[in-house]
Amino acid sequence: MPADSFEPNPATPYLQPPRDSDATRPEPRDLFQSSAPDLQVLAELSGQNVLSSRQFSFKQIAELCKLAAFLEQIEIWPSHPLDGKIITTAFFEASTRTRTSFESAVHRLAGKVISIPDGSITGAKKGESLQDIGEMFNAYCDCVVMRHTETDAPKRILENLRVPLINAGNGSGEHPTQALADWYALLKWMPSLAAPFEEGDPKLQLGILGTPGSMRAVKSFLLMALNFSDHIEKVTVISEMADPFGQDVTEKLNNANIDYEVTNDIRENLPRLDVIYMNSIAFLGDSYKSLDSRYKLDAESPLKESAVILHPLARLDELDTSLDKTPHNLYFSQAHGAVFIRQALLLAVLGRLDRLPDFN
Amino acid sequence: MPADSFEPNPATPYLQPPRDSDATRPEPRDLFQSSAPDLQVLAELSGQNVLSSRQFSFKQIAELCKLAAFLEQIEIWPSHPLDGKIITTAFFEASTRTRTSFESAVHRLAGKVISIPDGSITGAKKGESLQDIGEMFNAYCDCVVMRHTETDAPKRILENLRVPLINAGNGSGEHPTQALADWYALLKWMPSLAAPFEEGDPKLQLGILGTPGSMRAVKSFLLMALNFSDHIEKVTVISEMADPFGQDVTEKLNNANIDYEVTNDIRENLPRLDVIYMNSIAFLGDSYKSLDSRYKLDAESPLKESAVILHPLARLDELDTSLDKTPHNLYFSQAHGAVFIRQALLLAVLGRLDRLPDFN
Amino acid sequence: MPADSFEPNPATPYLQPPRDSDATRPEPRDLFQSSAPDLQVLAELSGQNVLSSRQFSFKQIAELCKLAAFLEQIEIWPSHPLDGKIITTAFFEASTRTRTSFESAVHRLAGKVISIPDGSITGAKKGESLQDIGEMFNAYCDCVVMRHTETDAPKRILENLRVPLINAGNGSGEHPTQALADWYALLKWMPSLAAPFEEGDPKLQLGILGTPGSMRAVKSFLLMALNFSDHIEKVTVISEMADPFGQDVTEKLNNANIDYEVTNDIRENLPRLDVIYMNSIAFLGDSYKSLDSRYKLDAESPLKESAVILHPLARLDELDTSLDKTPHNLYFSQAHGAVFIRQALLLAVLGRLDRLPDFN
Secondary structure, eight states: OOOSSSOOOOOOOTTSOOSSOOOOOOOHHHHHTTOOOOHHHHHTTTTOOBOOGGGOOHHHHHHHHHHHHHHTTSOOGGGOTTTTOEEEEEESSOOSHHHHHHHHHHHHTTOEEEEEOOGGGSGGGGTOOHHHHHHHHHHHOSEEEEEESSTTHHHHHTTTOOSOEEEEEETTSOOHHHHHHHHHHHHHHOGGGGSOOOTTOOOEEEEEESOTTTOHHHHHHHHHHGGGGGGEEEEEEEOSSSSSSOHHHHHHHHHTTOOEEEESOHHHHGGGOSEEEEOOEEEETTEEEEOSTTOOBOTTSOOOTTOEEEOOSOOOSSBOGGGTTSTTBOHHHHHHHHHHHHHHHHHHHTTOGGGSOOOO | OOOTTSOOOOOOOTTSOOSSOOOOOOOHHHHHTTOOOOHHHHHTTTTOOBOOGGGOOHHHHHHHHHHHHHHTTSOOGGGOTTTTOEEEEEESSOOSHHHHHHHHHHHHTTOEEEEEOOGGGSGGGGTOOHHHHHHHHHHHOSEEEEEESSTTHHHHHTTTOOSOEEEEEETTSOOHHHHHHHHHHHHHHOGGGGSOOOTTOOOEEEEEESOTTTOHHHHHHHHHHGGGGGGEEEEEEEOSSSSSSHHHHHHHHHHTTOOEEEESOHHHHGGGOSEEEEOOEEEETTEEEEOSTTOOBOTTSOOOTTOEEEOOSOOOSSBOGGGTTSTTBOHHHHHHHHHHHHHHHHHHHTTOGGGSOOOO | OOOTTSOOOOOOOTTSOOSSOOOOOOOHHHHHTTOOOOHHHHHTTTTOOBOOGGGOOHHHHHHHHHHHHHHTTSOOGGGOTTTTOEEEEEESSOOSHHHHHHHHHHHHTTOEEEEEOOGGGSGGGGTOOHHHHHHHHHHHOSEEEEEESSTTHHHHHTTTOOSOEEEEEETTSOOHHHHHHHHHHHHHHOGGGGSOOOTTOOOEEEEEESOTTTOHHHHHHHHHHGGGGGGEEEEEEEOSSSSSSOHHHHHHHHHTTOOEEEESOHHHHGGGOSEEEEOOEEEETTEEEEOSTTOOBOTTSOOOTTOEEEOOSOOOSSBOGGGTTSTTBOHHHHHHHHHHHHHHHHHHHTTOGGGSOOOO
16 A cells, blocks of 8 residues: 555666656667777777876767667676676765766676775875875775865875776866766767768857866866867857866867857857756865856756756756756766766776677 | 683574574574465565555565565575665665665675765765755666655655665654564564464554654554554553654554554553564654653563563663563564565565575 | 876786885795695684684684685686675774775675774664674674774674674774784795794894784784794884783783893884884774874884885874885785785685685
């Protein structure tokens, strides 16, 4: 007999999207069928650290996304591709979303997880150096996924770490696997992005609500966008800050020959945008702060009809739930796909592409 | 050479009870041999959320207990029944006992665990909504076991969660799997409870030391007792509070045609009781409080000779350790059996009954 | 393309030591080839609690180290020796290093882990007794690895725990598996230590920088050293404290017929020492304190040329990083080997020596 206050919800299997929503959930098969993943390209990633969006070439991104699309369509568990491999999730800066996303990816691949969910309960509290923690991890595992509040944390742990490091967020630095999840969502939505630009392909008006210079997810997204510059008409950053990029990113934008603009006028610019990437939460110091909080989106916002929204989540009220069941919602697909793109990345970095089943 | 201050304790395998204690440890085989578990009944639970005691029929409870009794007698590991399945233990309200009980159940069944041991280190700290957390979990796992300080937490997460949710405690709401553990202990102790009442069967005097209205474990126990109303002579609630049930529970007691009484006189009523369910710890607001602290039991209490005590544990001093080695102690069996009834429930909810070995 | 601020580091597999360092990394094969591990001796440990250094005989230590040396040379994963076994890491006093060392050991052996990373989020916070926690653990797992701030914690949990307990540190008591890791490092460095003393064998000048009486790792190291008394010329404790041993340890030193001295003069004594064991961090009360902080070592310290340093880590500044790439550094080997000696111990205690592959 059902409980009084709410109906039981007959569950649907985890791979199936909801039926009662118009949220945009692109099928992975469209991306996968453009062509099978090129494992030779992916083999270049074997044994590599994953520290920055900028270390990925266009081809590597496209092939990772194709492999993710393959993984999103099948049950990979019976292949046990990460058999015998241990991955440590070292979250000195806590996170449910990213940590559990990686742990799920590892478990689906039959790997093992050592979990450090919180920096305050570690040797770091005793004042132990990241260099020593890196030396320690060498004995324990085959790969470290690390998030840390300090931007130079990867540099310090890499003084001694000899197994691959995957950066899951370093202070105000980068968040490269989030950028991969972002672009995976876009490549599923528009598979032509996965190939070099051809005459007649659409060119995207890309908008960013946020501050790349101090928000690592936004920065990584934008830096990865440089690989797709031919597909991009213009990048519009809508921000209250005078210099939202920081000098480093500005130089790269200029070098990539991307047309960009900084404005604070959301109303004027929003209706023109095809893709809106938003993020309002930045970890600054030791707490979360909202920036650009005047720039909120909801179902009444003057969005182009075909526009899609990306948001790395977690969100507060800057992205209203009234958008969740509209076709503008690509952020749920973005979150869902993050597990598969992380599976693809782990298989490549840990050198286990040979354990994949055949791409029929 | 043994250490100075204490003797090493040669361990006995985990399935064996201690030898030096008169605590009541009913054999599971007596329950199991009444008849083999009816898998068709259990299949009704496939894909269901487990939110409240009241969603279980008498038959479902009896068959779950029979399956638990089977699991308590064998090594289930070689069957790997939860192979490839991921269960997230999301304990926004921390708990060692219940979280590790579920995690042990999953591991014995060869499933995988994603562990969120503490709400303070999660996106919830950033203010993320449970609805968004539910959407996130859809990508990560096949089942969520959740404990939360807020009573409406299951309702909120179920707005988006599409995999089964098992409620491990929601504010002052319910704790249905604890009730299953409680009744599993009673059914092993008195296997006739697992069948419809027959003339000549004993009728139980059931006592409750505690406050169902504000203690979720007690409430769930009492609501599950409604299924056994024919086997119950009377329910006596011993409490300081004027209205210990709350209106909701009172209505259900009335509808189930159970004779019940509320009293504050423990001395007068205790000697009459066959089963005493006690709990003194309630999580109210953000801390643990003792209620009814005048009602303590110890080896000197005027208990009926054959009376048994249930307590979900953890305990403070309301249940004295002088009772631990007496036959009144059914609470250790209750705790021990909780792992097996949770195994049975997970197998049913995750649709893996077909992976069980034969019931010889 | 590499990220700006640092070079990607092509990873080497976790079993391989770094190439660019003169740190002392003894090969395990030298120890292993002295003779194969004697499994009959190790079988004595089956089902035993591991509480104190003093419970190990010389033979048991030597055979554990030989087994660890075997495990350090092969991939043990394919044998799945801890298949179906669950180990709980119960860290009521938090620790990254020791907890993840044990969890890595369990995963490599294909066992399962239930992780309690922090005492503040457990039933202990509700005031639950360790006795009750012990009774609970009986249902959940096959072995408990526990660290606790209170010295009598093992005694209390063993009142009810019936599966093996491995003490990972109890207040100012002991840390026996750390001592095993320490002596494993020494036996690899000097394999003649693994056999009874023979004429012509070197006799070691052993130095201790620290306070055995209040530092559990140092105490366990020293107590285990008693097994090697024939190989030891003298033990020199360099400490500011008047009675650094405590009465208990002093008696044992006297009974073992080991020549020892207490001094506060580091400069005079350091050049004579072959092995220096140092530790400066003691957990006293509820925080970490440095003792003997005037006694620091760095690359300028007047060390004997062939001297090696052990330190259980974590370290602050008492052991300077300038020593890391010198042959004096045996502490990285010590940390690295800890995983393998813990694997050996778990296999012995859990009675799974029969699952080992042949020693060729």
